[in-house]
Amino acid sequence: MESVLKAQRGGESVLDLSPTWTVEGGVEDVYGEDRATEDQLVTPWTVSVASGYSLLRDPQYNKGLAFTEKERDAHYLRGLLPPAIISQELQEKKLMHNLRQYDLPLHKYMAMMELEERNQRLFYKLLIDNVEELLPVVYTPTVGEACQKYGSIFRRPQGLYISLKEKGKILEVLRNWPQRTVQVIVVTDGERILGLGDLGCQGMGIPVGKLALYTALGGVRPSGCLPITIDVGTNNEKLLNDEFYIGLKQKRATGKEYYDFLHEFMTAVKQNYGEKVLIQFEDFANHNAFELLARYGTTHLVFNDDIQGTASVVLAGLVASLKLLGGTLADHRFLFFGAGEAGTGIAELIAIEMSKQSKTPLEETRKKIWLVDSKGLIVNSRKESLQHFKKPWAHEHEPVHNLLDAVKAIKPTALIGTSGVGKTFTKDVVEAIASFNRKLIPGLRAVLFFASGSPFDPVEFNGKSFVPGQANNAYIFPGLGFGLVISGAIRVHDDMLLAASEALAGQVTDENCDKGMIYPPLSNIRKISAHIAANVAAKAYELGLATRLPRPADLVKYAESCMYTPSYRSYR
Ligand SMILES: O=C([O-])CC(=O)C(=O)O
Numbered sequence: 001m002e003s004v005l006k007a008q009r010g011g012e013s014v015l016d017l018s019p020t021w022t023v024e025g026g027v028e029d030v031y032g033e034d035r036a037t038e039d040q041l042v043t044p045w046t047v048s049v050a051s052g053y054s055l056l057r058d059p060q061y062n063k064g065l066a067f068t069e070k071e072r073d074a075h076y077l078r079g080l081l082p083p084a085i086i087s088q089e090l091q092e093k094k095l096m097h098n099l100r101q102y103d104l105p106l107h108k109y110m111a112m113m114e115l116e117e118r119n120q121r122l123f124y125k126l127l128i129d130n131v132e133e134l135l136p137v138v139y140t141p142t143v144g145e146a147c148q149k150y151g152s153i154f155r156r157p158q159g160l161y162i163s164l165k166e167k168g169k170i171l172e173v174l175r176n177w178p179q180r181t182v183q184v185i186v187v188t189d190g191e192r193i194l195g196l197g198d199l200g201c202q203g204m205g206i207p208v209g210k211l212a213l214y215t216a217l218g219g220v221r222p223s224g225c226l227p228i229t230i231d232v233g234t235n236n237e238k239l240l241n242d243e244f245y246i247g248l249k250q251k252r253a254t255g256k257e258y259y260d261f262l263h264e265f266m267t268a269v270k271q272n273y274g275e276k277v278l279i280q281f282e283d284f285a286n287h288n289a290f291e292l293l294a295r296y297g298t299t300h301l302v303f304n305d306d307i308q309g310t311a312s313v314v315l316a317g318l319v320a321s322l323k324l325l326g327g328t329l330a331d332h333r334f335l336f337f338g339a340g341e342a343g344t345g346i347a348e349l350i351a352i353e354m355s356k357q358s359k360t361p362l363e364e365t366r367k368k369i370w371l372v373d374s375k376g377l378i379v380n381s382r383k384e385s386l387q388h389f390k391k392p393w394a395h396e397h398e399p400v401h402n403l404l405d406a407v408k409a410i411k412p413t414a415l416i417g418t419s420g421v422g423k424t425f426t427k428d429v430v431e432a433i434a435s436f437n438r439k440l441i442p443g444l445r446a447v448l449f450f451a452s453g454s455p456f457d458p459v460e461f462n463g464k465s466f467v468p469g470q471a472n473n474a475y476i477f478p479g480l481g482f483g484l485v486i487s488g489a490i491r492v493h494d495d496m497l498l499a500a501s502e503a504l505a506g507q508v509t510d511e512n513c514d515k516g517m518i519y520p521p522l523s524n525i526r527k528i529s530a531h532i533a534a535n536v537a538a539k540a541y542e543l544g545l546a547t548r549l550p551r552p553a554d555l556v557k558y559a560e561s562c563m564y565t566p567s568y569r570s571y572r
């Protein structure tokens with residue numbers, strides 16, 4: 001049995017089944033085979049050894065030309081491969097060379113997805129070793145274009161599609177997924193994909209991309225990752241009229257129908273995978289994103305990347321910039337352009353951190369933070385008509401209708417853009433900020449920190465090159481999620497988001513700061529993620545929310561030792 005499992009699951013499973021192995025929770029009877037009752041359905045799983053042609057077609061175990069002579073004999077591969085044997089390093093070199101031949105990012109994306117479907121370890125090897133080059137390909141911004149064209153480029157399903165057709169049967173659908181021990185689910189309903197709006201079922205590219213990062217950047221094993229798209233319809237007319245659209249051709253379900261369906265999903269996930277599976281909500285529309293987080297935050301291990309992940313990464317950038325500027329968060333006044341998930345999420349986390357640091361009530365620290373939405377500055381006189389997540393940010397001020405006037409009125413020391421609307425940080429806006437910041441803080445060094453959500457090309461100024469940081473939640477969610485997984489956390493607490501920010505800011509060196517960088521280079525992301533994971537896990541233990549006991553003494557070392565590595569395993 002042992003050898004069968006080892007052969008079948010790439011050499012990792014013997015450990016998976018050992019009660020002393022802690023990352024996956026040991027010998028849990030996840031599928032209820034041993035405690036089945038009449039109302040507990042079971043799935044008749046079988047275990048078999050992949051060999052020969054089927055081994056080459058199995059992305060989890062295929063190594064292509066890297067199979068050794070011995071493996072070719074033992075696994076019936078003779079003749080199915082040309083005679084050359086090449087190393088994984090050489091395969092990587094060849095593929096990177098091929099990839100660089102494509103001019104269009106979308107073609108690179110497609111080539112990478114094909115690789116993932118052909119040879120998963122090689123895919124992750126490429127991604128990990130070339131993270132700065134390939135992140136914009138498999139993730140922001142190219143993944144957005146891929147979602148828009150998902151109907152045309154769709155080859156093989158890469159995650160679970162749960163549509164209204166599956167209503168009443170979601171638990172059974174979950175059991176169709178081939179992996180039994182899932183640790184992280186990223187789920188979207190496709191209503192607000194990046195800044196691209198409602199892409200319906202084609203939003204699947206996002207959970208797939210985010211989970212690829214969970215593995216490459218955070219170290220969660222691919223088999224522990226489950227991308228899910230909930231299809232409740234789409235209001236995107238273009239997609240509804242597109243013959244290649246892959247989703248339900250109907251308008252979005254809303255209200256009770258929507259929330260009942262999501263409740264069935266959330267219940268089924270907990271029933272099937274237990275309390276320790278992390279559910280990351282991704283790219284839901286504002287109204288549902290806040291509501292789902294509020295509904296399930298106390299009963300499930302849930303995290304909203306767009307609200308909380310973005311908040312944590314931006315706070316880390318601010319904390320890092322204070323290293324160079326000196327002073328504390330409370331010395332600053334913040335102005336946001338955009339008051340959606342990112343804007344209000346970041347604002348709240350800053351207010352929480354300020355409140356902790358200065359021992360001031362949250363209601364007071366919120367007053368240092370102002371938000372502008374499409375109707376202008378959020379002020380008290382607008383309170384009645386504001387969506388509830390904006391209400392805490394309505395402060396006493398006369399109405400102000402645009403960003404430039406808001407900048408002049410509020411005189412912020414930090415300006416944070418969290419809106420999909422482009423070209424808003426105009427010369428006038430920047431000059432206004434620069435002028436009064438010089439006046440307000442005498443002796444302030446002429447420092448401007450700038451970071452953008454998507455990759456931004458270096459800027460030449462006075463003969464010096466400035467490299468904008470990427471304030472993207474990709475810095476945070478893989479490490480944060482990994483920390484939750486390795487500690488067996490059962491809830492996400494705001495303090496864990498702060499712990500993640502603190503760890504990320506802690507990875508910014510003086511040398512980075514001197515170059516105007518408020519985020520560490522992405523090339524170090526696995527080390528960064530290990531530190532984030534360790535800090536988050538430490539907080540989980542401290543709060544009594546961790547279930548993997550006893551607590552490992554050195555959490556950074558522990559996190560590093562648990563990380564997935566993509567090098568090939570030897571097959572017996
Ligand atoms: O995916 C990204 O780059 C950031 C993100 O979560 C979003 O924009 O929704």
Ligand SMILES: [Mg+2]
Nearest residue numbers: 282283305306
């Ligand atoms: Mg998102």
